[in-house]
Amino acid sequence: MTSIDKQLIQLQAVVPFEQGGQRLDQVAAQLFGEYSRSRLSTWIKEGRLTVDGAVARPRDTVHAGSSLVLDAEQEAQGEWVAQDIELDIVYEDEHLLVIDKPAGLVVHPAAGHADGTLLNALLHHVPDIVNVPRAGIVHRLDKDTTGLMVVAKTLQAQTNLVEQLQKRTVSRIYECISVGVITAGGTIDAPIGRSSSQRQRMAVTDGGKPAITHYRVLERYRSHTHVRVKLETGRTHQIRVHMSHVGYPLVGDPVYAGRFRIPPAASPSLVQSLKEFPRQALHARFLELDHPATGKRMKWESALPDDLVWLLTLLRQDREAFVG
Known part of the structure; x- marks a missing residue:
């Protein structure tokens, strides 16, 4: 098993004038901003974050000029x-x-x-x-x-x-291949939670957590659509659940795809590829965020993997074979 020494954290700060009279946990979150408020509250309760050498409660008021000392260990x-x-x-x-x-x-x-x-x-x-x-x-x-x-x-x-x-300042953009021909892009705003009938599945449900998915059409085929999807929230299986919910499940999705569909008179290669596609046809294409240390906006792109490229090629050939 991995065994690494605990990380020692020793910090000190003086409460500035403008923060005097506020709760200890609020002041600590501002002075030791690299740690979450919940983590700081735990340390306060454990007596690891003291005020003028004394143990206090998270809700206690602190005065300007007081000395806050954090002496804690970050557990593995x-x-x-x-x-x-x-x-x-x-x-x-x-x-x-x-x-x-x-x-x-x-x-x-x-x-x-x-x-x-x-x-x-x-x-x-x-x-x-x-x-x-x-x-x-x-x-x-x-x-x-x-x-x-x-x-x-x-x-x-x-x-x-x-x-x-x-x-929601992290931008996560995906590409997927959906079953069905989507006429236009849109936004799906539907809460997601555990399915009441099958606990291993997620579902759109009134008691779920808010979930918002934006999607737009990249290319249409005879019975499928290449879609770009942007997540506003990040729920479990969100894209898979939402696209299935609006009637356009992902190719190859073993849980949410529903009835298998192929375009009529499709080539044997396309029929085989659709039937045997080994996974949900979903790829996290773009990622954009502010660098946590510099604040600089950074963006990365990942090319579509070979299996998606091949399926898109077959779908394109199928469409062109039936044009006119």
Whole structure:
């Protein structure tokens, strides 16, 4: 199992005049902004963040000129195995890592996937990442979804990226192949939660969390559409659930695709490719965010993988064969 020393955190700050009279947790969040408010509240309750040498409560008022001292340890976040698994790294610096995830790679250990995941690979590539919550993974892609993911290499970067995701300033744009001919783009605003009938599935449900998906048509074929999708929220299986909800499920989706459809009189190659497409036809194409340390806006692009390119080629040939 991975075993890395705890990270010592020792910081000190004086409460400025304009923050005097505010709650301790509010002031701490402003003075020690690299840590989340919930984490700071925990440290206050544990007596690791003191006011003029005394233990206080998160809701206690602090006065201008008071000395706040943070003396804490950042615990390792899990007992996971570091594994030498090849990563396709698109960008890396001391704060973050952007990878191009292949199909078949599970992001985080879970039942049935105790190891061999992206997290195990990250522990090998960046051993200190064990001290960051969820080993720096701030958003996920499904096992068989390909494309771009950002990973935080430090606690400060993780806090910043989570805030950006919550504020919806991270731009995540996907491309997919949907079953059916979509006439125009649109926005799907429908809450997503666990299916009441099948707990392994997600579904549009009144009691779900808000979920917003924007989509536009890139190219239409006889019975399918190449679609670009932008996520405003990041719910589990969001694109797969939303596109299925509006009647245009993703090709190859084993959970949400519903009835199999092929264009009439299609070539044997296209019929075979549609029937045997091994995964949901979904790729995280573009990723854009503010760098957690410099604030500079950064953007990455991942080319469509070979399996999607090949299927799009067959769909295009099929359409052209029936023009006129």
